Amino acid sequence: MDLRDLPSVDRLLADETLAAAPRAFALDAARGALARARETIAAGGDPGDIAGAARAELHRLERPSLRRVLNATGVIVHTNLGRAPLAPTALARVAEVGAGYANLELDLDTGARGSRQDHVAAALGRLTGAEAALVVNNNAAAVLLAVAALAEGREVVVSRGELVEIGDGFRIPEVLARSGARMVEVGTTNRTRAADYERAIGPNTAAILRVHQSNYRIVGFTEAVSTRELARIASRAGVPLVDDLGSGSIFDLGDEPTAAASVADGADLVCFSGDKLLGGPRRGSWSAGPTSSSGFAATRSSALCAPTS
Numbered sequence: 001m002d003l004r005d006l007p008s009v010d011r012l013l014a015d016e017t018l019a020a021a022p023r024a025f026a027l028d029a030a031r032g033a034l035a036r037a038r039e040t041i042a043a044g045g046d047p048g049d050i051a052g053a054a055r056a057e058l059h060r061l062e063r064p065s066l067r068r069v070l071n072a073t074g075v076i077v078h079t080n081l082g083r084a085p086l087a088p089t090a091l092a093r094v095a096e097v098g099a100g101y102a103n104l105e106l107d108l109d110t111g112a113r114g115s116r117q118d119h120v121a122a123a124l125g126r127l128t129g130a131e132a133a134l135v136v137n138n139n140a141a142a143v144l145l146a147v148a149a150l151a152e153g154r155e156v157v158v159s160r161g162e163l164v165e166i167g168d169g170f171r172i173p174e175v176l177a178r179s180g181a182r183m184v185e186v187g188t189t190n191r192t193r194a195a196d197y198e199r200a201i202g203p204n205t206a207a208i209l210r211v212h213q214s215n216y217r218i219v220g221f222t223e224a225v226s227t228r229e230l231a232r233i234a235s236r237a238g239v240p241l242v243d244d245l246g247s248g249s250i251f252d253l254g255d256e257p258t259a260a261a262s263v264a265d266g267a268d269l270v271c272f273s274g275d276k277l278l279g280g281p282r283r284g285s286w287s288a289g290p291t292s293s294s295g296f297a298a299t300r301s302s303a304l305c306a307p308t309s
């Protein structure tokens with residue numbers, strides 16, 4: 001075959017399969033098949049059935065990139081494999097509600113506009129003991145929004161043993177920098193004491209941040225301050241304690257901190273992932289704690305509502 005014998009793009013587009021496809025896809029498929037045919041001819045080969053090649057290319061372009069895979073890694077909640085599978089009951093609800101219209105932002109009792117947060121806030125509050133709760137895109141966003149709302153232009157005190165990188169570039173020092181807060185590191189990699197926090201707190205302190213080490217452990221000569229003790233220090237200083245729990249189990253699995261325990265221990269804002277142990281769709285959630293300066297949790301959560309709604 002000679003270059004002059006190649007069909008035109010328009011003739012390929014007239015192919016029944018290509019003609020039925022969205023034009024942008026058909027065009028790319030036709031052009032791709034012709035480009036490869038030209039290369040084959042230039043190399044002295046026979047390009048064969050060009051319309052067939054264009055149909056195969058179209059099939060490749062239209063194939064969804066997201067698909068089911070088998071997880072043979074041994075890691076149950078695997079970040080690269082979509083983390084937690086959805087429960088059958090959740091999937092059934094998605095199919096049922098998603099198939100039609102829904103009261104996503106409508107209060108059915110009053111007929112007035114509602115908030116999409118209303119559907120989960122009460123349940124999350126009940127499950128965690130928090131006064132208010134808010135769901136945002138993921139836990140990384142929850143931590144960033146929380147710190148930005150509470151501490152922009154001011155200081156956040158955090159232990160050197162908790163300056164972690166979780167994966168996919170989520171690094172606590174960078175999250176704090178992006179939030180506009182100044183990070184004040186206390187303690188050492190392996191040992192941080194209550195006195196370290198107390199010494200670091202000053203007039204510019206806006207919050208204490210505690211971060212679950214999640215995917216690594218320091219063992220041996222170590223010391224850390226409990227949530228309860230940290231909450232006391234924060235409360236004496238009149239600043240909130242933000243607790244990033246990472247996976248943040250709802251039910252007690254023994255090994256992972258539960259959101260309810262953190263709230264009960266006195267954390268003012270508890271952030272945790274929605275698609276790790278909670279088993280929800282890829283996203284994160286956070287709940288606001290039970291601080292009795294109740295305006296605080298409520299005010300802060302509605303302040304955080306704004307950028308997400």
Ligand SMILES: *Cc1c(COP(=O)(O)O)cnc(C)c1O
Nearest residue numbers: 138139140212214246247273284
């Ligand atoms: C996983 C994790 C995050 C980020 O949560 P995403 O839901 O992936 O955004 C933040 N902090 C800690 C401690 C984590 O383990």
